[in-house]
Amino acid sequence: MRVYLDQLGCRLNFSENYTLAQRLQAAGHTVVDRPEAAQVIVLNTCAVTSEAARKSRQSVRHLHKRNPQARIAVTGCYATLQPEEAGTLPGVALVASNQEKELLHTLLEPWSAELDDPEQLARLQPDGVPFPQAPVLEGWGRTRAFVKVQDGCNNRCTFCIVTVARGASRSRSVQEVVAEVQGLVAMGHREVVLTGVHLGSYGRDLEGEARTDLKTLTQAILQETDVPRLRLSSLEPWELAEGFFDLWQEWPQRLCPHLHLPLQAGTDRQLRAMARRCTVASYRQLVAEARAAIPDLILTTDLIVGFPGETEADFQEGLAFVEEMRFAHAHIFPFSPRAGTAAARFPDQVPKSVKKERSRRLHEVVERTGRQERTRFLGTARPVLWEGEGQPITDGPGRLWSGFTDNYLRVMAVVPEGVELHNRITLTQLDELHGDTLLGRVLEVERAA
Ligand code: SF4
Incomplete structure (x- = not known):
């Protein structure tokens, strides 16, 4: 078929x-x-x-x-x-x-x-x-591969329908995941992204000797495979093992310095109403530990705007916290009630026009912090994994390629026609910032040719 x-x-x-x-x-x-x-x-x-x-x-x-x-x-x-x-x-x-x-x-x-x-x-x-x-x-790209290591979630965040739809947390064994990563590397993938509904809870549902955690899984993959880059996708900001960020000191070249830690709300009152298992202080502490342990870390997040009961004062307090966290990017979701979740029945739903206006203000702040985060890498060189095929350009010779740094910044660079960058990781000098894209110069163009 x-x-x-x-x-x-x-x-x-x-x-x-x-x-x-x-x-x-x-x-x-x-x-x-x-x-x-x-x-x-x-x-x-x-x-x-x-x-x-x-x-x-x-x-x-x-x-x-x-x-x-x-x-x-x-x-x-x-x-x-x-x-x-x-x-x-x-x-x-x-x-x-x-x-x-x-x-x-x-x-x-x-x-x-x-x-x-x-x-x-x-x-x-x-x-x-x-x-x-x-x-x-190839239609799926042979650069980055996504490996699902865990499904489901035992938490009950009051806005989340996904956990109702996917059931309790269950994990694959370390051996099975390592074997899959080995297979992907043999197929030519240069980067593997570990995914899960609640990735941070990986391994805790396994019984007896099989019980494990994400830190152990990450170590096993880095030790037992040759995957050039390993990235972790979204991690809820709790339940991470003791010394989790030490992993980046042990594997600075291969473990990507990028964390996506969904914050959702920037006040304790709202985090409680959402039944999140973190506070503003614990989130701040986690980010401080991550930044201290992981050089050049880029932090991204998810935010909900207009959660039921959100006052202007809540919003402003949250906005200040978002600014303090210096996110490079955020997925901003205006709250929409989902049948089957607790939050759909909460009183004080926020009017659509207010959500729209707050969403705009939140975008402005994240765009500003995103620009600041990208700007600090101008003049430095980072490894970029190039994707796609390279597009012909109209205002000169060469082709325009697009890729991502290890810390997940989008980069574009023009290289001479005939230079094949697809699925290569090359050191690239980051020269200019246009919107949320860095323009770079491939420093290893001769070797890449
Ligand atoms: S938001 Fe994340 S942690 Fe909360 S219930 Fe949904 S999947 Fe679980």
């Missing part, structure tokens, strides 16, 4: 689709890079906000329009929380909950017998366009 995989939402969905792509390929199916070429489309949906659920429905309709003959399988948080509605969307032939997601490749198997029929194959082929011959894992 030819399968097209798409996703909305978090890195976890991306990582799950990546794993599914590998499983499908191992079973002899072809993962294609556009819906028109597919017999089966899998959409990994999101429901973190009502807007995300709306976009999930919209994506199904859009994919069906692009290929009305393909069977669509929907999975992910929206499909888990609203399976009946998802099943009525055009083209949808299968709704798989998050619990069934791990087995999705086997759930799709019965379709293979029908769809792999040669006559049907010919009929489904779109307008004589040849199907890609090779597996299209």
Whole structure:
């Protein structure tokens, strides 16, 4: 079968689709890079906000329009929380909950017998366009790979529907994750990102001798594989093991100096109402420890604006704390009540116009701190992992490449035509800042050529 995989939402969905792509390929199916070429489309949906659920429905309709003959399988948080509605969307032939997601490749198997029929194959082929011959894992980029090490969460943050949709925390074994990373490195990946719903709780659910934690897993990956860069995705700002940040002193070259620590709110009153397991003081302390231990650390976060009961005074106090933390980037979500969460029933919902205005002020502060954070790297050189193919430029010779530093700053650089940077890590001098992108000079261009 030819399968097209798409996703909305978090890195976890991306990582799950990546794993599914590998499983499908191992079973002899072809993962294609556009819906028109597919017999089966899998959409990994999101429901973190009502807007995300709306976009999930919209994506199904859009994919069906692009290929009305393909069977669509929907999975992910929206499909888990609203399976009946998802099943009525055009083209949808299968709704798989998050619990069934791990087995999705086997759930799709019965379709293979029908769809792999040669006559049907010919009929489904779109307008004589040849199907890609090779597996299209390149479509997923061979630079960064996402490895899901944990799913679910035992916390009950009052705004969070994801934990309701994904159940209790459960982790993969250290050996299994190490083997997957080894496989990805053998396939040519230069960076691996560890993902999970509550990554910081990794390993605590495992029993007996298997019980472990994220620090041990990170050490095992760095010791037992040759992965050039290892990055941790979002980490809730609590439950990290004693001496967690020492890892960066032990592995300064390979462990990326970038942390995404969701703050959500900058006052204790709101953190309590959200049932977060941190306070402003504990967050401040954690960031101070991280900055002391990790040179050139870049910090990013998630923030909710207009949580029920948020007064102007709360907002201003939170804004000052956000400024103090010097985030380089923040995902800012205006609060949207999700049915099934405690916060949806909270009194004192904040009017939409107020959320909009506060969101604008919050963006302004984060843009300013983001600029300051990027500016301090001007004139320095950092390793950049180059992605994509390089775009031709109109105002001179050469191609424009784009990539990320180890501390997750976007960099662009022009190099002469014919220099192949894709999936290379090169030391790059950071010269100028344009918006949130640094313009750089590849210092190792000769070696990269
Ligand atoms: S810790 Fe994260 S995943 Fe768990 S309930 Fe809170 S926001 Fe949701």
